Amino acid sequence: MAETPTTQIKFGILGCAEIARKLSRAISLSPNATIHAIGSRSLEKAAKFAATNNFPPHAKIYGTYDAVLDDPEVDAVYIPLPTSLHIKWAVLAAQKKKHVLLEKPVALNVGEFDRILEACEVNGVQLMDSTMWMHHPRTVKMKEFLSDKSKFGEIRSIYATFTFAADQDFLENDIRVKPDLDALGALGDAGWYCARAILWANDFNLPKSVTALPGTIFNKAGVIISCGAFLRWDDGRVATLHCSFLANLTMSIVASGTKGSLHLNDFVIPFEEKQGTFTTATESGFTEFVTGWNPLPSQHTVMTDIAQEVRMVTEFARLVKSVKHDGAAVEKLWPTLSRKTQLVLDAVKTSIEKGGESVSLS
Amino acid sequence: MAETPTTQIKFGILGCAEIARKLSRAISLSPNATIHAIGSRSLEKAAKFAATNNFPPHAKIYGTYDAVLDDPEVDAVYIPLPTSLHIKWAVLAAQKKKHVLLEKPVALNVGEFDRILEACEVNGVQLMDSTMWMHHPRTVKMKEFLSDKSKFGEIRSIYATFTFAADQDFLENDIRVKPDLDALGALGDAGWYCARAILWANDFNLPKSVTALPGTIFNKAGVIISCGAFLRWDDGRVATLHCSFLANLTMSIVASGTKGSLHLNDFVIPFEEKQGTFTTATESGFTEFVTGWNPLPSQHTVMTDIAQEVRMVTEFARLVKSVKHDGAAVEKLWPTLSRKTQLVLDAVKTSIEKGGESVSLS
Numbered sequence: 001m002a003e004t005p006t007t008q009i010k011f012g013i014l015g016c017a018e019i020a021r022k023l024s025r026a027i028s029l030s031p032n033a034t035i036h037a038i039g040s041r042s043l044e045k046a047a048k049f050a051a052t053n054n055f056p057p058h059a060k061i062y063g064t065y066d067a068v069l070d071d072p073e074v075d076a077v078y079i080p081l082p083t084s085l086h087i088k089w090a091v092l093a094a095q096k097k098k099h100v101l102l103e104k105p106v107a108l109n110v111g112e113f114d115r116i117l118e119a120c121e122v123n124g125v126q127l128m129d130s131t132m133w134m135h136h137p138r139t140v141k142m143k144e145f146l147s148d149k150s151k152f153g154e155i156r157s158i159y160a161t162f163t164f165a166a167d168q169d170f171l172e173n174d175i176r177v178k179p180d181l182d183a184l185g186a187l188g189d190a191g192w193y194c195a196r197a198i199l200w201a202n203d204f205n206l207p208k209s210v211t212a213l214p215g216t217i218f219n220k221a222g223v224i225i226s227c228g229a230f231l232r233w234d235d236g237r238v239a240t241l242h243c244s245f246l247a248n249l250t251m252s253i254v255a256s257g258t259k260g261s262l263h264l265n266d267f268v269i270p271f272e273e274k275q276g277t278f279t280t281a282t283e284s285g286f287t288e289f290v291t292g293w294n295p296l297p298s299q300h301t302v303m304t305d306i307a308q309e310v311r312m313v314t315e316f317a318r319l320v321k322s323v324k325h326d327g328a329a330v331e332k333l334w335p336t337l338s339r340k341t342q343l344v345l346d347a348v349k350t351s352i353e354k355g356g357e358s359v360s361l362s
Numbered sequence: 363m364a365e366t367p368t369t370q371i372k373f374g375i376l377g378c379a380e381i382a383r384k385l386s387r388a389i390s391l392s393p394n395a396t397i398h399a400i401g402s403r404s405l406e407k408a409a410k411f412a413a414t415n416n417f418p419p420h421a422k423i424y425g426t427y428d429a430v431l432d433d434p435e436v437d438a439v440y441i442p443l444p445t446s447l448h449i450k451w452a453v454l455a456a457q458k459k460k461h462v463l464l465e466k467p468v469a470l471n472v473g474e475f476d477r478i479l480e481a482c483e484v485n486g487v488q489l490m491d492s493t494m495w496m497h498h499p500r501t502v503k504m505k506e507f508l509s510d511k512s513k514f515g516e517i518r519s520i521y522a523t524f525t526f527a528a529d530q531d532f533l534e535n536d537i538r539v540k541p542d543l544d545a546l547g548a549l550g551d552a553g554w555y556c557a558r559a560i561l562w563a564n565d566f567n568l569p570k571s572v573t574a575l576p577g578t579i580f581n582k583a584g585v586i587i588s589c590g591a592f593l594r595w596d597d598g599r600v601a602t603l604h605c606s607f608l609a610n611l612t613m614s615i616v617a618s619g620t621k622g623s624l625h626l627n628d629f630v631i632p633f634e635e636k637q638g639t640f641t642t643a644t645e646s647g648f649t650e651f652v653t654g655w656n657p658l659p660s661q662h663t664v665m666t667d668i669a670q671e672v673r674m675v676t677e678f679a680r681l682v683k684s685v686k687h688d689g690a691a692v693e694k695l696w697p698t699l700s701r702k703t704q705l706v707l708d709a710v711k712t713s714i715e716k717g718g719e720s721v722s723l724s
Contacts, residue, residue, distance in 0.1 A: 022651045156609035159521050163618050214573060215594045232577045240602050247518040247618035249646035256525050256609035263627050273653040284611035289384045291635040291669050307653050
């Protein structure tokens with residue numbers, strides 16, 4: 001992308017995770033962000049990553065994560081490291097006054113996340129998790145529908161599922177099935193998105209209780225590879241989440257309100273990069289002999305020239321610039337959403353550990 | 363519809379339920395069926411129903427249900443009476459050698475259904491429940507997909523929901539919220555379809571356990587108006603059902619298998635009478651930067667000139683003719699499916715009554 005007079009926030013990337021390829025591209029495509037450095041435990045690996053991911057020629061290549069944090073030109077870091085390393089590197093980054101874009105799940109538990117949060121607050125740096133779909137313009141449009149009392153009414157139930165079929169190599173070797181790396185397994189990875197979607201649809205009101213569903217599946221190392229949970233609010237609202245590494249790619253939301261319904265089947269990653277669709281229905285009824293629907297649901301398409309992950313980077317960089325150059329306070333919304341999502345995951349995990357006992361959240 | 367040389371099975375209808383309007387039309391449109399009689403506790407009501415529903419001029423109008431059963435020309439009865447009356451009238455009908463098309467839920471519990479089943483067996487009459495969507499050609503096509511090991515693989519999870527927004531009058535006065543009539547409430551009505559869909563997708567293998575989800579909502583009379591349940595099989599398969607009278611019309615299935623996924627949002631009543639759509643995906647993955655899906659899911663449209671309820675009547679009448687005129691044995695498939703569906707409903711109800719304790723089904 002051509003340079004603009006916009007202040008460009010300089011990113012350092014910690015590690016060469018697969019997802020960092022997508023984020024590197026997003027940073028490059030973002031008008032107010034640029035890749036300044038990458039660090040890996042292996043200098044060679046970092047160099048190779050930079051070469052194969054169209055890094056700008058001036059990008060610094062470091063053989064340690066510390067070197068990235070010590071580079072005074074780095075404004076912000078993107079941390080796609082295994083979850084177990086988040087607390088160390090996010091806290092260190094904050095202490096070095098680097099703003100933090102953190103992969104999900106944000107921590108192994110909310111206790112760890114609170115230490116990250118505290119470090120960010122003490123050091124005045126912006127924190128945001130990398131839940132890309134939150135930044136798609138489709139998400140805004142869907143939220144408008146869910147918030148419309150005349151079209152959707154009050155939410156009564158939501159189902160959110162994210163599954164994908166991992167191959168044998170993934171199930172044995174991926175960091176997401178290793179108890180010392182991403183110890184939350186499918187719950188922390190795919191389940192994060194489901195929990196976030198459920199909270200999002202419920203205006204981020206925490207449920208009263210979270211109950212793990214029977215039948216959690218663990219791998220040999222004891223990491224969750226498939227599970228589900230049921231969430232319940234005091235006013236009768238309910239939600240179900242299901243996440244798994246053992247079934248074909250599925251990412252659906254079915255939400256029902258007193259007056260309307262919302263459906264989509266690609267909430268995490270839209271089917272197509274430049275557009276997102278969803279279906280709504282309001283005051284649905286039937287034709288005379290109940291042989292069809294009247295009115296029919298409506299399909300909506302939201303075009304976007306800018307992909308959701310680019311929008312996320314742009315929004316993060318905008319906040320960083322406000323803090324760093326304009327003296328603004330950090331935006332607390334994003335870490336608040338991260339924390340609530342982590343609280344739900346923690347409750348699911350606790351309920352699983354307690355054999356399906358309900359866990360109170362309020 | 364013009365008369366054909368086909369033997370037409372003569373239907374008697376017990377009662378003037380709203381759903382009987384749809385079924386009367388279906389019988390009229392079915393080439394091998396005809397409306398012969400209707401009985402109501404009120405002769406006037408029966409006459410008015412016949413007049414406003416295009417009954418043939420020769421149709422008999424009776425002021426009792428017994429009169430329909432005593433009419434020697436009636437081959438089969440359609441019973442849309444409140445569930446609590448099924449046992450009495452289905453058993454009586456069988457004893458009078460009338461074949462029985464029975465509204466769902468088929469009984470208040472499987473014990474009652476077994477008495478209906480026994481009466482039908484002893485008297486050699488065909489029994490079928492009125493679950494119309496089972497007869498849509500779309501259902502056949504979806505089953506082909508679910509059974510295809512290369513396209514769907516083994517089923518891992520399914521979510522089935524059916525909700526509709528009942529108005530205040532319904533919630534206070536409809537037979538479906540009266541403890542002495544349709545005592546199973548939303549579970550027996552909307553939940554029936556969800557349980558059937560879950561069993562259907564699982565080749566009618568009963569789950570090992572059924573667990574009611576927290577948060578069942580009852581009306582003042584103690585009838586369920588919203589509930590959910592979680593089903594689990596020994597091999598790790600799971601299913602969730604959700605049914606409610608308190609949310610906008612929603613009828614979705616989300617099914618995930620090891621290799622594929624299936625989605626539709628109108629499984630009980632198709633959006634349009636003459637066609638049904640559904641979406642499938644197989645071995646779904648992502649584009650290079652995980653910014654879109656590759657391959658994309660496929661949408662399928664199944665056209666049908668004959669609506670699902672007409673197909674149901676035609677199939678039922680075909681079986682009745684085989685038994686009555688061709689000496690064939692009754693088809694046991696349909697009552698077997700009814701019984702399994704009722705077993706699941708019974709288990710959900712028991713689990714609700716036991717405060718969410720798991721109920722074993724195998």
